[in-house]
Amino acid sequence: MSAAMTERFSYSLNATDGKARTGVISTPRGEIRTPAFMPVGTAATVKAMLPESVAATGADILLGNTYHLMLRPGAERVERLGGLHRFMNWDKPILTDSGGFQVMSLAELRKLTEEGVTFRSHVDGSKHVLSPETSMEIQRQLGSDIVMCFDECPALPADETTVAQSMRLSMRWAQRSRDAFGDRPGHALFGIQQGGVTEDLRGESAEALTAIGFDGYAIGGLAVGEGQEAMFGVLDYAPGMLPEDKPRYLMGVGKPDDIVGAVKRGVDMMDCVLPSRSGRTGQAWTRRGQVNIKNARHADDPRPLDEACACPACTGYSRAYLHHVFRAGEMISGMLLTWHNLHYYQELMSHMRAAIAEGRFTAFEAQFHALRAEGDIDPL
Template sequence: MSIFFEIKSSCGKARRGVISTAHGQINTPAFMPVGTAATVKAMLPESVIATGAEIILGNTYHLMLRPGEDVIANLGGLHKFMNWNKPILTDSGGFQVMSLSSLRKITPDGVEFNSHLDGQKYFLTPEKSIDIQHKLNSNITMIFDECTPYPIDHLYAEKSMRLSLIWAKESKKAFHDRDGYGIFGIIQGSTFEDLRKISAEALQEIGFDGYAIGGLAVGEGHEKMLEVLHFTIPNITSDKPRYLMGVGKPIDIIASVKRGVDMFDCVLPTRSGRNGQAFVSGGVINIRNQKYILDGSPLDELCNCYTCNNFSKAYLNHLIKSNEILGAVLMTWHNIAYYQNLMKQLRTLIEKGTLYSYTDEELTYVK
């Protein structure tokens, strides 16, 4: 058995489930904090666990460049290397390939690119990507794909999607199947319904442990994203986890859960925290604002995280404006906790059967 997914309850299209892996269980819907370079920025592993996170995301592209997959393998794998004993999902590098448009060349066999660090030339193939993820010992491996930009015409989107399907077969063939580990396919096709359907059906013929929806959160906007989910999700089998890659804002997550998505990741809570933005019940605040200089209240009255239990807006305002490292730590801690509390609330409402009693906006008020 690879990984195991069990749906515990459902409410409309929303599902409350559990994914079992070799490094523990993941309650879904789940949000994965991003630990691109074997660290969730500004956070200790224990701090990430304290927020309620059960899985984090690492990145094949960045880790192959520095320190190198062989270094991590020789030191016992990514879990031991970064002292994280819970599940890890690794992105295959497809998104970075898209973002390196000026430094890469796509061929039928893979992608030739120059490192953004030192210019050194690399050639990343599906087999190589899967091998790197195996050496990292990630619990959930992602296939190597081409993440297409937006906007894009139908002709290029189809060509890209069909190349990703070829790479999906090669990725599955290269995967080391073993207990507690799985590999996810990635559905591509940009915003085109016919291409998404072809991609989803072809990936399911190959057979994967879960199915991701890629190529969104790249500038298409909230409504267009929901439109794509509306016509894509019905084509995905209901007995496997569904993962919406790179999403996103709380309102995006809520709307996607209501449409049947189980897993999410995004750099937004950590990046925003370092920049002085906090996700609070009902919106976002910029802690740098002058009005917080004498504000003795916590970031969010409804939050019970370490930051909100111990520090005021005034202190956080001082830390961030002084560029103190502790400011980034405390703001990031709160933001990840906000996201984890949001997921917990969504799981509870699915269990109670009352998720659709609330508007998406009402659900951003985390209790």
Template structure:
């Protein structure tokens, strides 16, 4: 079995197309990882996730350690077997979720003590414990345990948080069990302070990881400031390692981050939107609860072959949400994930063809335009 690695195959400006080689299969990049927080992508079977073209999914240490428990997952054959996903799995370390607990957690230099949001029981996470749990889950990619401060924050608080995260990164690396085809990513922190981001990159590169994540963004700073931070952070990262922007985002966020050199993404946005009647398309976002869809026999998108588009009309999807039928969230989640994967394939092909600027202009023009007219998208027979 070969070692875990990422290899670049083409560039266009700062954008990169490559291949991530892992013990559980190869993943073309840029890639979007559907979020399977608790061992399932909400409202989806793993067969339906596979049908969208997804090559890697995400799980979460915090949620899985609470329920069903890391030891139980290990006894059930690991996360791959338990959730029917033999492909690569990246597990978030739990740091972001623990830090989101507010008064339910207590931070110290060694780690975090917190109360479960489920039953109030007390638990402890340290860099070592988080890494050990991810090992029991059999994560293909283990994330270093870090602190993710909320923005806005003072530069001094950001510095203290970043330095703590760097100490935790070194301890996470010490606890990581090296195996062929498995990797661990360090997480760059520092808010939107350039000097702190630069310090964090240097510290993580000195430790040495198989890949590097950019954390602490998409937490309220706005897209312009996020892109500005990526402009100076991404070029500092080792060029021969995968780059992962955590928790991002909208289609436009993904495109902008790829243009700045990012390879990997995850976000709950497409699945959460699907459960709330919002569909992502080449012509922007549609709200299927709107009455204008009640008699519309067209599919959501003429370019999509997901089950929602291939077999059902907008009118039917509108009816499902108005009737609170569970099939509505299932079909729209399927569609959104299929759209995100198709978007990633389009961007990757444009990088390889050295045509990303033109493709990016066309994508953004489509998102800013109105819904398809009947002349552009006839009403097909969906019977």
């Protein structure tokens, strides 16, 4: 182990504005400025992007997917090849999720017990077992900087009894994850709060996790079908249930207005596939909302997607060109639109960090919503 890797993971809260927070997570592989958005590199790649291009957008950390990587190419192979950072040529921090969410989505292919989950691969039908212990081992083999506890995430809506049973199982798994993770200097383990949209269950979960003790805490079980109003209802109280001196991570969120609303309510970290998935399907996110580059109105438009954006798509290419390459099925379409979307998301985070530090988050939020309400620029 190198000398650098003996450094401890830490979090510094630098400023607050209302419930909104800005700070820095320090890891041996670099600092993560919060609020932070983590691009999703499901299979050791952020689709349509080179790692250095992702870094150029301002991303401090990526997310990798335990479930997908354990199936292909395999955690043992990644470990033999020097770990996930070397394998995918990314030298900044990586967070890996536990695999629990993906296994949840395989309801027809899985069997859930106290021990863990037995499931069949969606790739080749092979049988696998994920438990708190195997999830911790797989994430160790991948070499991620931030490891997530193995949990069960029920889809919403669900009845309160089902949610309560699932949450309590996840808390037992959280203790087993903590025990299996052990002491790994330079690496962090995050617990995951569950409890659906029920405040009492969220409180019980937070107490259980805090008693176990983690390096950071995630708010799980949201963005799974409950809608923004219900999600914000939970976020009005859930972040405040978690330790103030640790980072708070809202899993799987989301659209720009979801992110601003989450930061307003005290969230420090988020991830979502939306910027890259939208880019591949002709959708661009801008200060004025969403632009569908497929629409014929862009075919003769020489203007950029967003005249205030400094990404390569906006500084070098017109809406007309982006419309053309999407319609023609050219690879560059997904590359440019994904780069733009990731740049926009990181710029949004940067503007929020500055607004919180300067005590003007309320004004920032008002301007954010006002611009989006105006909508896209008029057609020529």
